[in-house]
Amino acid sequence: MARTVDPARYQARREAIIDAALTRFAADGFDRTTTASICKAAGIGSGTFFHYFPTKLSVLLAILDYGTKETSAWFSAQQGRTDPDEVIIDYVRHAADEATDPRVAGFIRAVGSLMADPDVAAALARDEVTVHGGLLPRVEAAQAAGRIRSEVPAGRLCAWVMVVLDGFLDRLIGELPFSAPAERDMLVDTVRRILSPSWPP
Amino acid sequence: MARTVDPARYQARREAIIDAALTRFAADGFDRTTTASICKAAGIGSGTFFHYFPTKLSVLLAILDYGTKETSAWFSAQQGRTDPDEVIIDYVRHAADEATDPRVAGFIRAVGSLMADPDVAAALARDEVTVHGGLLPRVEAAQAAGRIRSEVPAGRLCAWVMVVLDGFLDRLIGELPFSAPAERDMLVDTVRRILSPSWPP
Amino acid sequence: MARTVDPARYQARREAIIDAALTRFAADGFDRTTTASICKAAGIGSGTFFHYFPTKLSVLLAILDYGTKETSAWFSAQQGRTDPDEVIIDYVRHAADEATDPRVAGFIRAVGSLMADPDVAAALARDEVTVHGGLLPRVEAAQAAGRIRSEVPAGRLCAWVMVVLDGFLDRLIGELPFSAPAERDMLVDTVRRILSPSWPP
């Protein structure tokens, strides 16, 4: 009467596929990654892949979902904090640290070529909303507390924090030398400058 | 003895193909763009395409080259100027203005998935070197003149100007509302903040 | 846990493809044979073809290999014999009999146009070496026994036996009437004349 063989084994395998796919997508991009290469990396047969995911695209969506959940969890974990401006900075640090996994930047790039796809667009929108939704209340609180500048609407400030983060991730695969750990402080400094209320005209 | 081919007509057609390819690449990404769709957009037969470019990839490289040349020309045109810090700001404005063409961001994304290709990597490296080579002397001059901060090496400052520019371009295709003209001033302000020598710790 | 794939079925299909390809190559030549026509003749889908052979050329190489193995086996089967000159004649008869398959001559012709290809050249060299390696010891033994002429080196005699065989195969597709069964005796007679020690100058 066993429904599936073993729920734990099922989950483990599903995650193995996700992990393998993340690696392949990051290295080769979505279109140039074959389901066969994912299967090989995951150590499964080609048929098995489609037991876990109905299409190649669906794995990518699962990865995106995973990231969104992670972000959501991170912000939830900051619930009690009373230093909103530092939460923002910490998030930036957190995001920079995640970019230490060399697959992150590659994966982001892989997703880029799929922006036309409605499912991907929706997943990305959910992700952005999650980040935005995590940052916005802190930006508003920090503005209310006078700790960051207020002449720019909170939403727009959030967007610009994300601009810098995006650019930072982009650079990681660029040609010129630019490494996540070495530039992390500069990243934080830059965000601080963007948010800073004291600015000589 | 007809010398055949009007060189002007040849160039025009070549540029028509480049333009069509730029449009398609931007909209669909490199792999999802078929040579057939480029031909259709350019109004030529499938064989004609390969009279002008040996491979699909080669058009993309031509587009990159075109951009590099444009950048190079822009910096050359600023030769005589004596206000290095404003040249930097003007370049940022110039780049933002180019991003008004909605295809720019999409194309950049399309290129992203090809970073593994050595020819593309080389072309991108050339492009980055061009921008870097255009900015660096101005940053150094501005530092020497005490008009921007000097505690960060000139090269690193250049990189960070480019970080913000990259992030800005990325956002243009994002889901949340973010338009080039509306955010141009904020972009300039952000770059000024990054370069500013006076900033209270 | 089904071990899938019946190895026998796999082999059968592989041979069906080889057989279909042999037929098509013989009839149309290599370049004018489409993989589609092979698939159709073999009763398989276009994709299946490439599960068994990576390229169109590789099937042709497999056919050549098959022939080389067959020749090798034939000579092995003659191991115990003590009448070397008759082994030579029997090989000639054997080769003539194989040429009864009307596809043989056409296939040989198809291979001709690929001689420039290194893989084909290597396979043909292997084949020639096999025939040569099969004939040479018999020629030498027959010479030692004084049963065939000795004033011509053994290797050269082998080559001339092959000359006549090649020419024989060529004629089979010629325009003038020339059929394998009808000319078999003349072939044997011709080889005997070439090898004969007694011949008045």
Place this chain on the structure above:
Amino acid sequence: MARTVDPARYQARREAIIDAALTRFAADGFDRTTTASICKAAGIGSGTFFHYFPTKLSVLLAILDYGTKETSAWFSAQQGRTDPDEVIIDYVRHAADEATDPRVAGFIRAVGSLMADPDVAAALARDEVTVHGGLLPRVEAAQAAGRIRSEVPAGRLCAWVMVVLDGFLDRLIGELPFSAPAERDMLVDTVRRILSPSWPP
């Protein structure tokens, strides 16, 4: 009022194309030879080619025709001779000498893959008929004079002389060492053996 520019120039160009095509066909085979490569070898533009020949195939037919005419002329030149058996041998020598041009064997091979084409088949038939028509009367005369064997019909003897010639040409591109000049005597010897009336049963 000039009809064509200059008949001599026209003929020269036509022959230049034939010569270039012979070279390319011999090296690459018919299908793998592009009209472009012929044009390049002939030093003409691609359009010019089709001023002289309506199709790629037609050049090949012209080459075959040229060979047939040459053979025909050779036999005509032997008209007065009274030693028919030596004419046969001389033709064999003549054919062997022509095979000194390394393109001959390659071209023959190239033609092989087109045997299915009716025009090519017809041209080849014409060629064979020419050779056959040149040899047959000499064989008959030699038989009547008792200088060659008579128990085999003249036509069949002709065919077997051609078998050996064909095989000889084939070997020239084979892998094992086999050169036209070195083996010419053996070729003549072989033909003599085939024709010889005196043969111990």
Place this chain on the structure above:
DNA sequence: CATGAATGAGTCTTCATTCAT
């Protein structure tokens, strides 16, 4: 559930031939 053989739609690219100049 797990497997991998089978499928065929889809794509880039080649090349003989045409035709305007």
Place this chain on the structure above:
DNA sequence: AATGAATGAAGACTCATTCAT
């Protein structure tokens, strides 16, 4: 007559997905 740009039909090969075992 000579040119070479333009054309589009054709073909090898890839790969996501299905399905029998």
